[in-house]
Amino acid sequence: MASRLLLLEARKPNPNPETKCSESQGKRSVTHLGGGSEVIYSPRFLSSERAWAWFDYLDKEIPWTRPLIHVFGRSYTQPRDTCYVASEGLTDLKYSGYQPHAYTWDEYPVLRDILEAVHEVLPGSRFNSLLLNRYKCGSDYVAWHSDNEKLYGPTPEIASVSFGCERNFLLKKKPAKKEEEPSKKQSKVALRNVHSFLLKHGSLLVMSGHTQRDWLHSVPKHSKPGSVRINLTFRQILL
């Protein structure tokens, strides 16, 4: 799987070859989670400058909403802003009892540029939908979940690009089915099995293989007030 994910930094004409590729020096890490699940993290996918230009566009131009969602029979206001973009003719996305309106790529052409930058570093990928999230401050979050909707198929590749305030992204293994209450020792082991990535401005994180089937991920609340963070997750809806 790793060989398929030929991760390069987003290419941009370099005006000064003497200072060659300072933006491509960020180390890429590949985390094998076991059982055919894998995460690749590239902290400097985009130059800071390019990422701030896109941040400003996204913050101002995207029609952000904070929808009502339904989880375990209760209604909540989603604890972050959201928006959804998809190619035409695809199955509608629905999560937590909420079906977002699908905007088109033509309405927000910059999103196509970002998509192109992602496609460039993930050869063979064909993302056709995008979920956008805006965390206005440290108390905005996304709870533990997996993006295992049927419309993405059994082994979805999800590419996540982050802008603005750095936040922690956590991954933990889903509990085995019919498991009894974990013992204290097991809980300690479970804690050790949480993987944490500090998602930097302009970074790219890719989840692939069985990550959505076997693992949960979250962006927890942060104790400091923090500032705005925008995250884009590109996905492929299978036809």
Ligand SMILES: O=C(O)CCC(=O)C(=O)O
């Ligand atoms: O904000 C992030 O880094 C993750 C967002 C996420 O998990 C999602 O949109 O499904």
Ligand SMILES: [Fe+2]
């Ligand atoms: Fe997610």
